[in-house]
Amino acid sequence: MGTSEKAMITIKNTLEIVNNSILILKDLDQLFEKEGFFPTDTKIGCEPSKNINQNSNSYLRFFPLFMSRYYYNGKVDEGEKQDQYVFGVNIQFYHRQENLELIPSLSATLIKLTRSFSKMPRPESWWIKYILFEDQDRLAGENFQHQDDFILDGRKYTFTNRKHNKINNHTFTFWGYELMDVKNVEFLQDKYVSRLIEEYNSVSMEM
Template sequence: MDQNEILRVSVENVRQLISNGLLLLKDVDAQLAQAGFVPVNGSKIGSESSDDIRQTAGQPVTFLPQYMCRYYSRPADVTGKLLAVNVQLYHYAYDRVVPSIIAAGCNRKNANTPLEYGWLQSCVFDSDQPFYDDGTVFAYEDEVAEARYWALPLSSFQRSEDVQREAVAKLLEWYEQ
């Protein structure tokens, strides 16, 4: 393969990675809708990207977003509980992070306080806990909310049934506790 073909294939791989992440989030949307949940911000996907020409690969916000995040709630819920699914494409400070799904049950301390899209990524990567994408469940708490989260490689989600088993069913179980 010549260099032009390598570049073309690299761009196509990134496009497919993002497309697969979006398909997974659509699966989560549909499956959680069956349980009465709706995306908190409608059709919007949370992400951070930059259009600043001075950006570098070593900073938190670059042209290619690090993650795609969705929060979900039941419309009549006044408890402050949210479900979150984050497609983590990479992390600027961790060379070895593979594209992963991070799922979390979040309990806001003030039910009226919205969670920023970057909150889940921050609690996973900016805490004192190591990042494992092997399904290990972690707990995190700060002044805004507490969360129980786990991560699995994006490649482990091949079918809708995988999304149901490894993310949605576990999120619903947490919510009902």
């Protein structure tokens, strides 16, 4: 097989991974909507556009590091109830150049905001990616329940950020699996949607 053929196969495989990931997010949208939770945005959260003069390490990011979506209780806009929680899902393809061996993952996150909201919240697309892979306090084990790395077997982690000004005192409860483990809608329902709702119901009763 020649170099051109290898390049074509690589591009095809990359496009297939991205397309399948978008389909996963669309499936999650439908599953959450059936449970009364709705996307906070019509867009997929990912890296923004890049400047032509970016440094060489940033060229990698023409292929997105991540894709994220957030969901909220649809009753909030009707003024029926105030809430303090949002759901988030994040597909992480890779991270930085020095961490290209990161296993692609799909993570679920229940976020407790610092205050209740009475209209649709607007989480930033990078929140989950930052907490999972960049927050140095979490990675160093400070204020963190688990000292080990983020292990993709469904185990639950909880972390409250104390320093970043945009997510200061937000609490993140999260877990994840390898992206290639996602085989069907039943897996998404069981490991992500139902479990997030169960977590939400257990903590919202305490409000």
